[in-house]
Amino acid sequence: MFRNLRTLVPSTHSLIQRFPVSGTAKGKGKGKDKAGQPLKRSIIPKKKPSGSGGSGGRGRNAASELTRMAESCLNAPAPLRYLSPKDRQREAEREKLGLISKQRQREMDQAKEKAASPSHDEAFLMGTPGLDYISLGLVDADKIPEYKLTVEDGRRLAKEYSRVLMRKHRARQAAETTLLRLKKEAIAALPEKLQAAALVPDFTPFPANRFMATLTPPIEGYIEKVKEAAKKSVGKEKLR
Template structure:
């Protein structure tokens, strides 16, 4: 304890005196993004900018890149804005579309729906032969099939119904024949396993999940036609040369 009260008061005054000298700014602070002003005397810093290469208009490479870029953009827009086969419209939107049709205003999507409903975009005209295969590489374009020799049929509705019933009968006959063949194979498999000795029968009952070899060709009922692939390649080359000459 302090015996002298004056000494106690003096020590308390020294401890509790305001330390305002610690808050005085003694050094200049550079301008920051926290609201402080920038130093006008400091030189302005310049940002390093990488110059962009301008495509040359006269060179062939620049034009090729522009064509490729435009083609990629058009392909991207065609994929993003591809028409849907069936549009979803609410009751209010359908009512608005019906009111626009009364005024003679038809949107492209509605016109496309009307054309598909009327059968305008169903396929090629009746007088033209239907392409059998990839367009441009079908049998008619490659010259393997003569379009004039293709038989033409004038079918009525009754003929179509009769052919549909006959086609259904043929499919049912094939299905039943397949079921009978599978049943026969299973029966023969069971008989073959029963005819094995006990040691081999236990091994035969274990299922084999070994994948089919990838280098094996698909089984065919008839042997491949000799030179058929060469004929198709030659016909494709002739078609490409005719297209270039046009």
């Protein structure tokens, strides 16, 4: 019986601390190095808040740039302002007094930029610089004809272009009318039994393995002869 109790009750030496756990502040002194100096406790650096530092500055700059971009898109001025004659007169009177609105200043800046940009009358290169026809020497720049068109010339060319388009359109309509007439005549030339079948539209897809239309009838056995010649040439190359 006592033997069974000994097995159930743990021995007293198992509850006694035989080795020190660590040199912490819980009743124990700090550890010392080989020279006898107390060991310095390692300090973990604290993280800086996200608002300070380079990354925070970049975040603020990106947010401000996005806000500025959204405001510029929402408050973008119209490319062309519409003003009534009365408003134009008022704006001219304000300009005489030295009062210029932002919209008017923007129009004046655009006019200056357009005047400073090269005019369309000057010759300019088309294509990649250095690879265009003039730089390669294929075209002589002095021999290129110059065209100075006026408003009347533009209107005359537009009318002529419209006539050409209408001529093409009428020719296409005449061709379609001729095709329909020939189709009806071909159906009428068929026997009465086949006319009903010819009037039913056929929506079956065109066969993919069908040969294209040719002006002359195909030569029988031509493809087979070509394949045989190709096989013989391949065999000769292998023997070499």
